[in-house]
Amino acid sequence: MAKILLKNAEVLGADGIIKSADIAVESTLIHQVGEISADWYADKVIDCTNKLAIPGFVNTHTHAAMTLFRSYADDMELMDWLQNKIWPAEGNLVADDVYWGTSLAIAEMIKSGTTTFSDMYFHMPQVAEAVAESGIRAVLARGMAGVAPNGEQALVESEDFFRQYHNAADGRITVMLGPHAPYTCPPEYLKRVANLAQRLGAEIHIHLSETIGEVNECKKNYGKSPIELMKDLGILECGVLAAHCVHVSEADILLMKEANVRVAHNPGSNMKLASGVAPVPAMLNAGLCVGLGTDGAASNNNLDMLEELRLAAMLHKVHALDPLLIPANTAVSMATANGAQALGLGNVVGRIAPGFKADITLFNMHAPHWYPRHDRVSLLAYSAGSGDVHTVMVDGKILLENKCLTTLDEERLMYEADRRGRRLVKP
Amino acid sequence: MAKILLKNAEVLGADGIIKSADIAVESTLIHQVGEISADWYADKVIDCTNKLAIPGFVNTHTHAAMTLFRSYADDMELMDWLQNKIWPAEGNLVADDVYWGTSLAIAEMIKSGTTTFSDMYFHMPQVAEAVAESGIRAVLARGMAGVAPNGEQALVESEDFFRQYHNAADGRITVMLGPHAPYTCPPEYLKRVANLAQRLGAEIHIHLSETIGEVNECKKNYGKSPIELMKDLGILECGVLAAHCVHVSEADILLMKEANVRVAHNPGSNMKLASGVAPVPAMLNAGLCVGLGTDGAASNNNLDMLEELRLAAMLHKVHALDPLLIPANTAVSMATANGAQALGLGNVVGRIAPGFKADITLFNMHAPHWYPRHDRVSLLAYSAGSGDVHTVMVDGKILLENKCLTTLDEERLMYEADRRGRRLVKP
Known part of the structure; x- marks a missing residue:
């Protein structure tokens, strides 16, 4: 010992x-x-x-293997970027790519002081392998898109992944369910996810209200905001880690507070993709738990939690023209203790204290x-x-x-990531 | 050779x-x-x-010796911060403090890739000494406040400083005149500065339109915006490096373009002090030269130009909800070639090219x-x-x-800065 x-x-x-x-x-x-x-x-x-x-910093929202697309496409409109760059490149990903891309991400995260990350992607057994080998702590979710051809398969894989990996690697790995977002998961699908979550005792990691377009579309299709829709579908009852929450209303925030929704705020991604400024001061005032995340390195473009912490402290000041918002201490807590709490690890990590x-x-x-x-x-x-x-x-x-780094072969990681990254984006 | x-x-x-x-x-x-x-x-x-x-990065606006107040007071209202923290502490500064504070700043700038900086402060011979010894390049201006008891002395010192140090240190030092701002320099004083500038052939470094309060006050007092006022007083004819320009109108931008005013954009300072978001995309569209600056380390709180470059690329995207604004290349140019041009060094530095x-x-x-x-x-x-x-x-x-570092004794700098910084803020 x-x-x-x-x-x-x-x-x-x-x-x-x-x-x-x-x-x-x-x-x-x-x-x-x-x-x-x-x-x-x-x-x-x-x-x-x-x-x-x-x-150690707690990165509450990322897609680690997307490091492979770092610097591939920037300064574009979101749908242009996704449809013409990211999705075609992701279509070329094989399981080994995810292993190496995740390992590169873990190397970067450790070197920048992150000790826990929350991931949503696919080929998750490879992600778990990279986590187990590296010694980092992670909360993993298999991303599920109900509209995708593999929507059914994703549900099966998610259940298998939870049963096999929840509390694996001496407890360093915990597992959530990862329905991607309301705009990729129809209501019936989300109900099935909620049922699965209840059956397994799993919590849910989901993208919510990232763009104004998503919120408007949701209101048009279902007559309610994404948060309201999640409540009605039983998702909020499962325990939810909600990424982004840029365009949430005061009414949404009340619902989130009632259901103890925890928020992964990603200021860097929201700024670079021009998604908007999340009402973080209002969420904190309402008593919500708000952690910080980097989002994937294709949209950020790094996994530097100190940068997110600083952006959180600075962005809300200028947005509201109030220099008292998100003072240094609050930003540091968001990147550490609040992040741990957001991932359901509030009694495990996020504080330097006995036990x-x-x-x-x-x-x-x-x-x-x-x-x-x-x-x-x-x-x-x-x-x-x-x-x-x-x-x-x-x-x-x-x-x-x-x-x-003591557990990872950094040279090999950089070599593999570079050669795989180049292969993935070949036309 | x-x-x-x-x-x-x-x-x-x-x-x-x-x-x-x-x-x-x-x-x-x-x-x-x-x-x-x-x-x-x-x-x-x-x-x-x-x-x-x-x-090398060109930092177009800073107050280098203010490193001594780094982390002394943050997350405060601007006037509370200035009146109750910064100004009283600055009142304790002696010439040697400025030498050591500037030297610490230069060490930090070199280590983060900056090769030229533009400074406005006082005890400028000590600043020039630190620049000369360190080997960095700098554009120096003695800050002048017409409302201060030493307003007259500042004019005399500025002229002396220009005559003695313009093109000093093998040309690594150039000198501008530094009237602080319209709210600290009454019109008659600014006219005298403009006359002095014309007489010496000096350009002018000044804070303009940093806060909405400043602009409103200027309009109330003089019936015009700070930019309009500068034009009427003959300041713009001298060749102007204008720091901040957060609250400039379309009409202001036209006047600035006519007079070829160069802008020092300080996104980090503007965010942290909640000054607002400068209309940089509009200024660039109008053909203005916009460089980047860190502002002093008391308001930022570091002298990291890569951070400013990234903030410039990200802040304007989210502010205008347009992910195409300030793409990577533009941000890099602002931190290098544009910055050089803003300081009147466009044919000297800012490019890796023969000559x-x-x-x-x-x-x-x-x-x-x-x-x-x-x-x-x-x-x-x-x-x-x-x-x-x-x-x-x-x-x-x-x-x-x-x-x-090859020219600076880093250990000594940190020791001196820490002990002097502590002394300066003692009640």
């Missing part, structure tokens, strides 16, 4: 206050924080002088942009870069040590 | 196309790009395999977030981080080599 001591760190507490402390890690858990008992001995000691220890899983990211603060040190939370939120991530631990295991 | 060969680079051309090429640097200049003449020999060869060579000054930034592309390589300009604009900056050259001299 490995015992690791993080010595002389500056530790971000659940109260948003940073204090000098040691962290004792035993097996997969945080054993003690602060002054460590005199009779506790570590197998390994990491000197954390000038390091900021925070709970929580040892999912910890260390930032090296010894660089010009971290000085002077008037306020370390401000420095993290507004000044730091993901290049400052120094060491990352998940489940008590070190996955990044002094910027080097 | 040093001769340096950058071998096997991928080089961003003025046309926005990236090609494999070698770059021959002789003394301060780019001598050749592409295949190098067989009879040309280098004293030093830098292997640029997997490196992207771009013209231009050798101001070059190399990005290390060998990292997960740079794969696959479908489009390197997209990767730079949407995926890269300033942590990827590997080597930086200014005026043919290497200032950053494999991420290490």
Whole structure:
């Protein structure tokens, strides 16, 4: 049972206050924080002088294997981009591509301080394999599109995937059901998803109200907003992680609060795709749990949670012309504790406290942009870069040590991703 | 005369196309790009395999020494922040503080790929000293506030500073006049600045139309917008670099175009301070030259031009709900060639081409977030981080080599900045 001591760190507490402390890690858990008992001995000691220890970032919404399409097509209208670029390229994906694309994404996420991600894609056993091998934590959902020819198959695969992988990899993998969106899943299909979810005790990860076009179409077809439709179909009762929620009304937010819908806010994707600005301050005021996500690297185009955190802190200020919105502490919580809660892992990760899983990211603060040190939370939120991530631990295991990956062969990943990415987009 | 060969680079051309090429640097200049003449020999060869060579970033608007107030006060109303935090702390600044704060800023800028910056502050001889020692290029302006007790002194100092430092440090330093803003410089004062500028042949760096409050106040007091007022006072005739221009009308933009006003767009500062969204697409459509700036690190809170470039590419898309606005190439040009033009250095820097000054930034592309390589300009604009900056050259001299500063004592800078920063904010 490995015992690791993080010595002389500056530790971000659940109260948003940073204090000098040691962290004792035993097996997969945080054993003690602060002054460590005199009779506790570590197998390994990491000197954390000038390091900021925070709970690892939780990326609540991505499509990891889409790294393979990173930089393939940008600055386009959404439907033009999807129909003429992304969907044809995705049509060429085989299971091995998803394995390698996901592994590349995991390498990028670990190197930028993310310890948990929530994925929705397909060929999910390959995604689970990449997660298991790498040591990262993940919440996985097989994306299901009811309108697609494989809509039936997706339901069967989702059930199989849940039964086989929920709580797999020593509990690092949990599974949700992933109906893609109201515009790709007709009501009857969504009812079947809700039934399956109830039967399995699974929660649901779904895209909701991402664009105004989607909301208008939903209202035209069903006379209600996507949120209202989800309520009527029984989806909200299952426990829902809703990605985007850009175009939700005050009435929608009330329904979401009643059903404890958790939101994955993706400011980078929403900005780049020009989807709009989600009413995050209103959602937070209503008491909703809002985490942050990068969305896939084809639309973002990276998996850098520090960038999302900063965008969340800055976008809503300028949008509402109110510099008090989403202060640094709130943005950091959204990227950590709130994200964990959004994924149903609120009692497992997202805090550096005894009993929580040892999912910890260390930032090296010894660089010009971290000085002077008037306020370390401000420095993290507004000044730091993901290049400052120094060491990352998940489940008590070190996955990044002094910027080097310990479980993944980075050279091989870059090679495979480049050659596969090129093949996928060949006309 | 040093001769340096950058071998096997991928080089961003003025046309926005990236090609494999070698770059021959002789003394301060780019001598050749592409295949190098067989009879040309280098004293030093830098292997640029997997490196992207771009013209160094041009930061068109900052207050470098304000790094000392980084993280001191955030998430506040503008006037509360200025009156109760920034101004009292600035009141404690002595000349040596400005030297050290500026030096810290220069270290941060070099490490994040910036080769030229445009500064407006005070104790400018100390700023010039820091610039001269570090090897960076800068356009410096002594900030002048006509309403301040030292308004007269500022005019005298500005003239002295121009005479002594314009084209100093082997031409790496040029000088502008820096009347702070219409709300701190009454019309009579601005007329005197315009006269001084004409007499010296100096251009003018000024904050214009940053907040809606400023514009409304100007209209109330003078019956015209800040841009109209500047035209009437003769300021625009001097050649103007205008910072912010958030709240400019279509009529303002026409006046700006007539007078060839160049704009320093600061998306990060405008977002964090909730100033608003500048009509950059309209300004670009009108043919204005728009560069990018970080503003001071107290309001941003870093000096990372890659972050500004990305914000410029993303903010305008979501603001206008148009994903085609400010594509990657445009954003990169704004951060390089347009920025150079905005500072009056368009024929000197901002391009990797023979005859231009050798101001070059190399990005290390060998990292997960740079794969696959479908489009390197997209990767730079949407995926890269300033942590990827590997080597930086200014005026043919290497200032950053494999991420290490060659001209600055980074440890000393961090030490001085931290201790001075703490002293300045003591109640």
